[in-house]
Amino acid sequence: xxxxxxxxxxxxxxxxxxxxxxxxxxxYSFESFTKNFEPGFxxxxxxxxxxxxxxxxxxxxxxxNVYGALGIHPHNAIIxxxxxxxxxxxxxxxxxxxxxxxxxxxxxxxxSPRDVQRAVFERQLLLGxxxxxxxxxxxxxxxxxxxxxxxRSMPKEHRFHVHCYTDSYNLAEMILNEWPNSFIGFTGVxxxxxxxxxxxxxxxxxxxxILSETDGPYMAPVPFRGKAAxxxxxxxxxxxxxxxxxxxxxxxxRVLRENCRRMYGF
Numbered sequence: 001x002x003x004x005x006x007x008x009x010x011x012x013x014x015x016x017x018x019x020x021x022x023x024x025x026x027x028y029s030f031e032s033f034t035k036n037f038e039p040g041f042x043x044x045x046x047x048x049x050x051x052x053x054x055x056x057x058x059x060x061x062x063x064x065n066v067y068g069a070l071g072i073h074p075h076n077a078i079i080x081x082x083x084x085x086x087x088x089x090x091x092x093x094x095x096x097x098x099x100x101x102x103x104x105x106x107x108x109x110x111x112s113p114r115d116v117q118r119a120v121f122e123r124q125l126l127l128g129x130x131x132x133x134x135x136x137x138x139x140x141x142x143x144x145x146x147x148x149x150x151x152r153s154m155p156k157e158h159r160f161h162v163h164c165y166t167d168s169y170n171l172a173e174m175i176l177n178e179w180p181n182s183f184i185g186f187t188g189v190x191x192x193x194x195x196x197x198x199x200x201x202x203x204x205x206x207x208x209x210i211l212s213e214t215d216g217p218y219m220a221p222v223p224f225r226g227k228a229a230x231x232x233x234x235x236x237x238x239x240x241x242x243x244x245x246x247x248x249x250x251x252x253x254r255v256l257r258e259n260c261r262r263m264y265g266f
Contacts, residue, residue, distance in 0.1 A: 006253035008238060009260045010044035010231035012102075012136065012163045012185055012213035015066065016054040021217040021228035030063045037232030042257065043266050044231040045069055047102055047136060052091060059096040067266055069099035069136050071128075077112035077120035085127065092131050098264050100128035101136025102163060105149075108141045118145055125153045134264055135160040143171045154179065159263055161185055164215045169201045176209055183263050185211040188221030188229055190240045203244040211263060212238050212256045 019026060024033070034041055043065030048055045052070055059068045070091050072080045091097055103124040105117050112120075128135040137160055139146040154160065156179055163185040165172065175182050186202050189195050202210070214220075214237070216229035221236040235253075242252035260266065 004250075005040045006235075006250060007040045007042040007257045008038075008212060008234045008253055009042050009257060009266070010214050010216070010234050011161065011211040011260050011264065012047055012187075013044055013216040013229070013231055014049040014218075015044070015046040015058045015063075015216075017049050018217045018228055018230055022230075026057045030066070033230075034232065037230075038235045040235070040253075041065075041231060043067065043260075045099065045264060045266075049073075052087065056091070056094070056097075059094065065266070067096050067098045067264065068094075069101045070097055071101040071103040071124055071136065072120060073102055074104050074106040074117045074121065074138060075109065075111040077117045080116075080120045080123070085123070088124075089127060089131065092133055098266065099134040099136050099161075100124065100131070101161075102138045103128075103135065104138035105142035105146055106138060106140045107145075114145075117142075118149065122149050122153050125149065129153070129155060129158055134158075137162045138164070139167060139171075141167070143167055147171060147174055150175070151178070157181055159183075161211055161263055163211075163213060164189070164219075165201065166198055167201075169204055172201060172205060176205065181262075183209055183211045183259060185213040186237065186241065187213055187215045188219045188224075188233060188237055190237060190244070191221040193222075199240075199244055202241060207241070207245050207247065207252065207255045208259060210241060210256060211259055212241070 048070045159181040161183045165184045214229040220229035242249045
């Protein structure tokens with residue numbers, strides 16, 4: 001008897017950048033793009049990267065089961081202003097824009113001054129809360145300021161996703177304990193040979209608080225290193241999560257699929 005098809009989703013990718021990496025335009029059919037994915041692909045969240053328009057062009061009927069998130073990344077916090085905020089708020093009315101993000105802090109690269117990053121993070125956080133939108137958070141080497149801003153501005157019941165997690169278990173534990181509708185996302189980094197610290201954090205986080213993501217085109221999992229990561233690589237990440245949690249693949253696929261429904265509604 002054949003095995004049942006296991007549904008999977010990518011809760012964080014950048015389709016515009018993936019298409020650029022594979023040298024395709026948005027006119028390239030989504031059916032062609034997904035034809036070599038493992039069976040069970042049930043959708044993805046494409047996150048703003050280059051321009052709102054570049055993300056929105058993937059949120060049409062030509063891209064079934066594709067949803068979007070819009071927000072100004074901490075790298076670009078220096079450009080944030082009232083005009084951008086107004087446009088962001090207007091785009092949040094699009095039914096396929098299901099979240100605000102990714103927003104947050106990145107002290108590894110410091111592409112925008114840290115004081116500006118903090119102010120813009122909190123400003124967008126408050127916007128997402130006011131609009132009732134789930135929020136996608138980027139945090140890197142900024143644990144103290146991240147938790148301080150969250151405690152000041154994030155309501156306890158609000159839904160948010162700390163994506164591509166590579167920070168300490170201490171921060172993850174505080175977030176999960178203080179915000180019951182928060183989730184931690186893990187990418188292909190879990191499959192890297194030298195990712196023991198990330199593997200350890202993942203193994204300690206309850207399975208029902210984890211989201212599967214690629215952050216494609218970046219950080220393609222083993223055995224696709226050097227290629228563009230795509231939503232079709234998610235099964236490799238889920239199988240590693242299953243191994244770390246000592247559960248069957250079927251259980252990991254089932255729980256992570258349900259987590260996406262709870263977080264993003266698709």
